[in-house]
Amino acid sequence: MQLNPYGEDPVRFVVELTNDPPSTAEELARRCREAGMAEQPFSEADLADVLEFLGRWAGVVDAESDARRVALLNALLADSTAHPRLTDHAGGGWHIHYRDDGLGPAGVLKSAACIGTALHLTGRGMRRLGRCALAECGRAFADFTRAGRQRYCSHGCANRDAVRRHRARRG
Template structure:
């Protein structure tokens, strides 16, 4: 879904950045910096950002922004199983929006046709990523509340997801996690039945 009328997939990029940088407790600490930076640039290119020529110096700022984006997804996580709080999520989103440089305008760069930009024309790649992903997450929360994004429900998984489907049923970061959770639930039910002596 194109949330913000932008040429890039800003919501997908937000999720991908958060998962690439924060899903593992140590992140990619063992990855050489040049490889890590290239991986983040490739990830942005996948989401239609013009990032192939981004300098390696952008990598620390992109990693820091991914950690900031994670606060929105973590705000919806409810450790006690209660409904997630919209207020906490709104506070996290507003903190992101307060930190981005805004300069809305129409642009016709690189043969892409006229399209909307949130960041000023002179904005760096990092500033463009920050503004578009912040607005994409804000649009997701304002349109759908807190039921459409969060931390994967699979035990031990720290990846995040954003659900823009019609049925709004997503609770896992990927089909693999959903399948593992379904298999684990099935096995637990089977074990319970076997322990109770049911056929």
């Protein structure tokens, strides 16, 4: 049985890459290997392709309405995915791919990130992407909380803001 490779992990990974973009093809390849996303080496062209994609994906995060978010994500899906198909390419069991066979590592990463994002938003809610509410932070986040009311990218930012608000009330 294959688990869904388009679930939470690719969304978390694209958030991480958006917040801390790789500066070299080697760094991108290492981070993808560590995340279990792609085993192939990345070229400088792949790096440029991924960086352009991350800018477009950040637009999905920053969209001011559901309609705009959907339009931006649909454009990414059209550019980065293919019709679903069953495959057993690695002999590990049948599973669904939403990409063409033979894609390079940048294509695999973009496809997984787009499908994962689409599943995240349609399954959990269209407002489940955002930017940290701490004014000096602004990092992207994907809200995986049960209640769906995440406002900060991390506990550290939430705590800093809570301390700031507390001190403002006491001062």
